[in-house]
Amino acid sequence: xxxxxxxxxxNPNMIKIEYAVxxxxxxxxxxxxxxxxxxxxxxxxYKQIQGDKKSFNEVVxxxxxxxxxxxxxxxxFVRQVTALATFPHLLEEKSxxxxxxxxxKDLLTACSGSSVGSYSHSLGLELVRKDVAKYIHxxxxxxxxxxxxxxxxxxxxxxxxxxxxxxxxxRGSERAGVMIPIPQYPLYSATNSEYNNFQINYYLDxxxxxxxxxxxxxxxLTSVKGQCIPKAIVIINPGNPTGQVLPQKCMEDIIKFxxxxxxxxxxxxxxQQNVYQPDKYPWVSFKKVLFNMGPSYSGKLELASLMSCSxxxxxxxxxxxxYCELLNFDPAVQAQLYKALSARLCPPLMGxxxxxxIVNPPKPGEPSYFLFVKERDDVLxxxxxxxxxxxxxxxxxxxxxxxxxxxxxxxxxxxHLPPKAIQEAKVGLIKH
Amino acid sequence: xxxxxxxxxxNPNMIKIEYAVxxxxxxxxxxxxxxxxxxxxxxxxYKQIQGDKKSFNEVVxxxxxxxxxxxxxxxxFVRQVTALATFPHLLEEKSxxxxxxxxxKDLLTACSGSSVGSYSHSLGLELVRKDVAKYIHxxxxxxxxxxxxxxxxxxxxxxxxxxxxxxxxxRGSERAGVMIPIPQYPLYSATNSEYNNFQINYYLDxxxxxxxxxxxxxxxLTSVKGQCIPKAIVIINPGNPTGQVLPQKCMEDIIKFxxxxxxxxxxxxxxQQNVYQPDKYPWVSFKKVLFNMGPSYSGKLELASLMSCSxxxxxxxxxxxxYCELLNFDPAVQAQLYKALSARLCPPLMGxxxxxxIVNPPKPGEPSYFLFVKERDDVLxxxxxxxxxxxxxxxxxxxxxxxxxxxxxxxxxxxHLPPKAIQEAKVGLIKH
Numbered sequence: 001x002x003x004x005x006x007x008x009x010x011n012p013n014m015i016k017i018e019y020a021v022x023x024x025x026x027x028x029x030x031x032x033x034x035x036x037x038x039x040x041x042x043x044x045x046y047k048q049i050q051g052d053k054k055s056f057n058e059v060v061x062x063x064x065x066x067x068x069x070x071x072x073x074x075x076x077f078v079r080q081v082t083a084l085a086t087f088p089h090l091l092e093e094k095s096x097x098x099x100x101x102x103x104x105k106d107l108l109t110a111c112s113g114s115s116v117g118s119y120s121h122s123l124g125l126e127l128v129r130k131d132v133a134k135y136i137h138x139x140x141x142x143x144x145x146x147x148x149x150x151x152x153x154x155x156x157x158x159x160x161x162x163x164x165x166x167x168x169x170x171r172g173s174e175r176a177g178v179m180i181p182i183p184q185y186p187l188y189s190a191t192n193s194e195y196n197n198f199q200i201n202y203y204l205d206x207x208x209x210x211x212x213x214x215x216x217x218x219x220x221l222t223s224v225k226g227q228c229i230p231k232a233i234v235i236i237n238p239g240n241p242t243g244q245v246l247p248q249k250c251m252e253d254i255i256k257f258x259x260x261x262x263x264x265x266x267x268x269x270x271x272q273q274n275v276y277q278p279d280k281y282p283w284v285s286f287k288k289v290l291f292n293m294g295p296s297y298s299g300k301l302e303l304a305s306l307m308s309c310s311x312x313x314x315x316x317x318x319x320x321x322x323y324c325e326l327l328n329f330d331p332a333v334q335a336q337l338y339k340a341l342s343a344r345l346c347p348p349l350m351g352x353x354x355x356x357x358i359v360n361p362p363k364p365g366e367p368s369y370f371l372f373v374k375e376r377d378d379v380l381x382x383x384x385x386x387x388x389x390x391x392x393x394x395x396x397x398x399x400x401x402x403x404x405x406x407x408x409x410x411x412x413x414x415x416h417l418p419p420k421a422i423q424e425a426k427v428g429l430i431k432h
Numbered sequence: 433x434x435x436x437x438x439x440x441x442x443n444p445n446m447i448k449i450e451y452a453v454x455x456x457x458x459x460x461x462x463x464x465x466x467x468x469x470x471x472x473x474x475x476x477x478y479k480q481i482q483g484d485k486k487s488f489n490e491v492v493x494x495x496x497x498x499x500x501x502x503x504x505x506x507x508x509f510v511r512q513v514t515a516l517a518t519f520p521h522l523l524e525e526k527s528x529x530x531x532x533x534x535x536x537k538d539l540l541t542a543c544s545g546s547s548v549g550s551y552s553h554s555l556g557l558e559l560v561r562k563d564v565a566k567y568i569h570x571x572x573x574x575x576x577x578x579x580x581x582x583x584x585x586x587x588x589x590x591x592x593x594x595x596x597x598x599x600x601x602x603r604g605s606e607r608a609g610v611m612i613p614i615p616q617y618p619l620y621s622a623t624n625s626e627y628n629n630f631q632i633n634y635y636l637d638x639x640x641x642x643x644x645x646x647x648x649x650x651x652x653l654t655s656v657k658g659q660c661i662p663k664a665i666v667i668i669n670p671g672n673p674t675g676q677v678l679p680q681k682c683m684e685d686i687i688k689f690x691x692x693x694x695x696x697x698x699x700x701x702x703x704q705q706n707v708y709q710p711d712k713y714p715w716v717s718f719k720k721v722l723f724n725m726g727p728s729y730s731g732k733l734e735l736a737s738l739m740s741c742s743x744x745x746x747x748x749x750x751x752x753x754x755y756c757e758l759l760n761f762d763p764a765v766q767a768q769l770y771k772a773l774s775a776r777l778c779p780p781l782m783g784x785x786x787x788x789x790i791v792n793p794p795k796p797g798e799p800s801y802f803l804f805v806k807e808r809d810d811v812l813x814x815x816x817x818x819x820x821x822x823x824x825x826x827x828x829x830x831x832x833x834x835x836x837x838x839x840x841x842x843x844x845x846x847x848h849l850p851p852k853a854i855q856e857a858k859v860g861l862i863k864h
Binding site: 003004005006007009010011012013014015017019030061064066067068069070071072074079080082083086087090111112113115116117118119120121153154156157160164165166167168169186187190191194195196231262263264302314315316317318319320328329330332333336337339340342343344345346347348349350351 | 435436437438439441442443444445446447449451462493496498499500501502503504506511512514515518519522543544545547548549550551552553585586588589592596597598599600601618619622623626627628663694695696734746747748749750751752760761762764765768769771772774775776777778779780781782783
């Protein structure tokens with residue numbers, strides 16, 4: 001008998017989703033990983049068997065910024081706070097420092113029934129939202145209202161909710177248009193497909209270190225005229241997968257463009273801690289740039305800024321902790337978003353706990369301060385070294401070139417096909 | 433200037449969402465909680481002030497099954513495993529039992545880079561999925577294929593993905609129809625609104641302990657003929673918020689009805705551990721009933737069964753751990769669902785760790801066994817007592833009646849309005 005659910009009857013938007021980061025290549029990598037493991041088991045028992053035809057014995061997955069999977073160590077303080085909140089018996093242990101204990105105690109007091117096993121408010125624990133606001137205030141020198149901050153299951157969930165909210169559920173030219181960079185992080189294209197948004201591609205300029213010009217934004221928007229209702233622009237800064245850090249002038253142009261064209265700005269700023277030449281290429285938040293542009297802009301742009309505990313020096317992807325700060329949103333719209341978030345109950349408590357340890361890290365004079373600073377700086381300096389190594393290695397290869405990695409954790413190299421290969425491909429095309 | 437996003441321009445489905453469980457009543461409760469806290473702070477400093485006009489000094493939120501928030505204690509083994517996986521230094525500690533250490537070690541080996549800070553496979557760690565399959569096998573005596581199991585951010589995320597997948601994205605009579613019980617758990621109505629599914633209400637029979645008859649299902653389906661494309665039926669067993677446990681005969685009728693009417697069955701079985709009179713009203717999984725009905729049914733019904741670590745004796749809501757087992761789904765459809773899940777990267781690792789501790793609990797002979805059994809049974813017996821107390825209290829009140837709580841964690845009482853109140857209301861209606 002036929003199935004009720006078939007490719008013909010399920011949600012067509014779901015079929016349209018493409019997500020290469022977790023697609024067939026990852027499946028193949030997992031398969032190879034298993035083959036390698038089996039070979040090594042066989043080898044242990046039957047040393048004479050040499051069935052392994054592969055020239056390597058380990059798979060390192062670099063398809064996604066999975067920090068700990070590729071050797072980055074966790075930050076002791078973050079894990080001490082999370083362990084203490086998990087198992088409060090440990091609060092009696094002398095081996096845990098007092099500052100970690102004090103954070104964990106505050107968190108437990110903030111949790112219903114003093115347990116991370118209870119639900120939090122659907123937007124996250126008030127304590128954590130307030131400490132996120134303090135973190136933003138300290139970062140930008142601009143006040144942040146904790147009620148405009150919601151916590152999420154990674155920044156990913158916040159992105160999905162925003163792009164769902166933007167959707168008009170219309171068809172054809174009634175669809176909501178969302179501008180995204182190319183090259184992009186495929187969450188954006190996948191989520192636009194999921195909610196039937198119209199994807200408007202703007203291109204980063206590889207020849208100018210993945211820069212972004214107002215002209216290109218105009219071109220992109222003009223090119224889709226009449227095909228959709230443009231509603232949002234997504235900017236990823238530092239760039240994923242392109243690794244650039246946007247200059248302030250460029251950010252001002254983007255803000256002007258968004259305001260002039262009545263677009264909300266979704267600022268994916270999850271790599272804000274991954275900046276490798278801060279003197280030469282400093283990272284500044286869109287919020288700060290916006291406020292620096294004065295009241296004729298700062299009160300106008302609807303800005304959503306995303307941050308996560310998955311990247312930076314902490315790299316705690318598995319905890320699924322993230323936040324979003326909303327600025328200048330219509331309170332009625334914000335209320336609708338908050339209501340929709342309430343249906344999924346609450347963000348993972350352990351992600352909230354990890355986020356608290358990150359936005360409220362050890363301060364000078366606290367017992368964990370020196371270790372924290374050392375671990376943080378070691379990770380960031382190792383990432384900087386890797387960025388340089390990658391850049392140099394790629395550029396030393398024949399027919400390969402790559403822009404410097406100023407931020408984030410990615411290099412996006414260019415392969416220059418030799419004329420002969422292009423010639424051969426053309427002949428092949430004609431033949432077939 | 434007008435906002436880009438207004439109630440007129442955002443996703444209309446989002447506006448349609450209703451979610452009372454986290455709506456204005458909760459907001460009011462939070463407000464009262466704050467007032468009480470402020471009053472108590474004032475009292476400490478100025479003992480003479482007696483500004484508190486409330487006759488209570490604590491708010492206990494029973495709007496949702498938030499176990500730990502209402503005093504339920506965590507299970508030591510679950511928290512030991514999660515603490516060990518969080519902070520592996522603790523593996524050296526003698527105070528942790530060997531079985532908890534061995535679970536944590538296995539989990540860490542299963543994690544990329546031996547860290548819960550890494551992403552897992554988007555469907556969850558293979559280790560946990562396999563142990564979920566073993567748990568199901570042991571529960572039902574029927575083989576379970578771990579590849580049909582995906583882990584989620586609570587059962588909630590799985591429900592949302594299933595209802596999204598079912599959506600046709602059509603309008604009017606082209607919308608997908610989803611049968612849900614009334615009274616229901618509002619996640620279902622909210623999610624149907626979110627994905628524009630047509631809600632088909634079937635009514636549980638309060639006069640017969642919230643039973644469900646095939647006649648009522650037929651009536652409900654017939655009543656919406658031509659208004660939608662019926663695709664799924666949701667059954668919550670044990671019932672939320674009605675607390676009944678379905679008899680096997682009733683489940684057979686539901687299965688026949690679903691197969692005959694070409695509906696997939698979404699079995700919300702998250703309260704499978706919350707059964708208070710197992711001798712008289714035993715809980716059986718839909719999967720088991722289906723297989724007992726023989727191959728003419730067992731190969732036909734597309735069944736999705738949900739389970740979570742938020743309920744039962746563990747009550748670890750904050751961890752957001754859950755799973756879904758799919759049965760008889762078209763492999764191509766299952767692949768689409770799995771692809772869609774990959775865009776959100778992975779379920780929270782700590783939820784997966786907690787789930788592992790629950791589906792693979794201490795076994796006889798292991799050091800944690802006796803404590804685990806004691807803690808589990810204490811919680812379940814306290815819940816049973818509370819169920820009885822609630823039932824008796826409600827039925828002892830004038831103009832109030834309530835069915836017995838056989839399972840889950842809810843009582844759904846009936847208020848019998850006195851004739852005079854009804855009379856008064858009628859007069860009021862006429863006046864206005």
